[in-house]
Amino acid sequence: MTQQWSAPTADGPVHATVPVPGSKSITNRALVLAALADGPSTLHAPLRSRDTKLMAAALRSLGVGITDGPDGSWLVTPSPMHGPAAVDCGLAGTVMRFLPPAAALAVGEVVFDGDEHARTRPMGTILDALRALGADIDGEALPFTLHGKGGLPGGEVTIDASASSQFVSGLLLSGARYESGVTVVHDGKPVPSLPHIEMTVTMLREAGVAVDDATPNVWRVEPGPIAAREYAVEPDLSNAMPFLAAAAVTGGEVTIPGWPAATTQPGAAVKDILERFGCTATVDARGLTVRGPDRLTGVDIDLRDESELTPTVVALAALAQGRTHIRGVAHIRGHETDRIAALAAEVNRLGGDATETEDGLIITPRPLHGGVWQAYADHRMATAGAIIGLVVAGVAVDDIGSTTKTIPDFPGMWAAMLGAR
Numbered sequence: 001m002t003q004q005w006s007a008p009t010a011d012g013p014v015h016a017t018v019p020v021p022g023s024k025s026i027t028n029r030a031l032v033l034a035a036l037a038d039g040p041s042t043l044h045a046p047l048r049s050r051d052t053k054l055m056a057a058a059l060r061s062l063g064v065g066i067t068d069g070p071d072g073s074w075l076v077t078p079s080p081m082h083g084p085a086a087v088d089c090g091l092a093g094t095v096m097r098f099l100p101p102a103a104a105l106a107v108g109e110v111v112f113d114g115d116e117h118a119r120t121r122p123m124g125t126i127l128d129a130l131r132a133l134g135a136d137i138d139g140e141a142l143p144f145t146l147h148g149k150g151g152l153p154g155g156e157v158t159i160d161a162s163a164s165s166q167f168v169s170g171l172l173l174s175g176a177r178y179e180s181g182v183t184v185v186h187d188g189k190p191v192p193s194l195p196h197i198e199m200t201v202t203m204l205r206e207a208g209v210a211v212d213d214a215t216p217n218v219w220r221v222e223p224g225p226i227a228a229r230e231y232a233v234e235p236d237l238s239n240a241m242p243f244l245a246a247a248a249v250t251g252g253e254v255t256i257p258g259w260p261a262a263t264t265q266p267g268a269a270v271k272d273i274l275e276r277f278g279c280t281a282t283v284d285a286r287g288l289t290v291r292g293p294d295r296l297t298g299v300d301i302d303l304r305d306e307s308e309l310t311p312t313v314v315a316l317a318a319l320a321q322g323r324t325h326i327r328g329v330a331h332i333r334g335h336e337t338d339r340i341a342a343l344a345a346e347v348n349r350l351g352g353d354a355t356e357t358e359d360g361l362i363i364t365p366r367p368l369h370g371g372v373w374q375a376y377a378d379h380r381m382a383t384a385g386a387i388i389g390l391v392v393a394g395v396a397v398d399d400i401g402s403t404t405k406t407i408p409d410f411p412g413m414w415a416a417m418l419g420a421r
């Protein structure tokens, strides 16, 4: 059941320090790599939210040992994977795209399904790729059934990854365990969210896997063991953005502690993006501190590389002075919902002026009024509504529970941030 939530308005500039939970993208990659590794691994400070708990549950159902360490860590003990198993992908792109390539190494039948919205997310590309690499799968989208044979020949496959970088990442993460490794060749419009593929490549190399990514749009993973490791999960920089946006839209100051000096997370771009909107941003020993200006200025911005930030950028744009043009994110129509359509509809519902383009949105600020902001079961739609609600009275978000996808307690964190003035 969905839970409507009255977004609190800020009674002045927001001043707070907000520790954010671990990265979804790093946690779910680490879980898969640890499950396929040559010994037990530990994930320190993993994200424990719906997406990562679903990944852990799915791996457990295939026979992998995942237990809680005393300090919130996860201890992962690999074991030969087997069915029968039923995997609930929820609405998690990382589960539905990263797990089938791993489950192809299992013996037995594995049935995959997910939320209603998940059944419409693009999956055909990765299922066809796995079939080309030797897997036996019935279906083109969720739900589908994989008949595991205990291994996969692997080899070279050409795919069109323009709908999601996760097709590439999924194949690379398990590819070292295929008999011939894997070579993924992309042929199509540009691959979105490329830094997320670089994150995959980096984490594979850190686990001792040989990866050649020297040629654009070609990735080669050599067959071989994946080393067991200690994983230190960084804070989720994309999930930091709504809290930093609270400083941006109220002229306040928010610090995110533990901001990594170097990272593969595309969310690192939030610093530059907020500066372009007119904020000042500093990284020092305290973390990343963002100070909001008197008035945000609209931006012309290509978000192809960090497309998951689009809903938050739209919330800022709706409250800025001057037009914002967001480009390069056509594929986010296949994210948790059609985000281009959803963002335009919700900004306009509150009296704003947002127009869909083929690959993004144009937002012309107008005074907004209260109303019920629909989240479409999408965590980042929900947090975008919360940002607007800070400065527009009477905004409610229809499904704040959707935020548990990647943040265990968003309403609690938001309240603590506002209480800290």
Ligand SMILES: O=C(O)C1=C[C@@H](OP(=O)(O)O)[C@@H](O)[C@H](O)C1
Pocket: 024, 025, 026, 093, 094, 163, 164, 165, 166, 169, 192, 193, 196, 197, 307, 308
């Ligand atoms: O690999 C990952 O962890 C992700 C890749 C991106 O997906 P797309 O390439 O589908 O945008 C990103 O938007 C998503 O939130 C997480």
Ligand SMILES: C=C(OP(=O)(O)O)C(=O)O
Pocket: 091, 092, 093, 094, 308, 335, 336, 380, 406
């Ligand atoms: C696109 C996103 O998620 P997913 O991993 O489900 O694709 C997101 O978190 O913005």
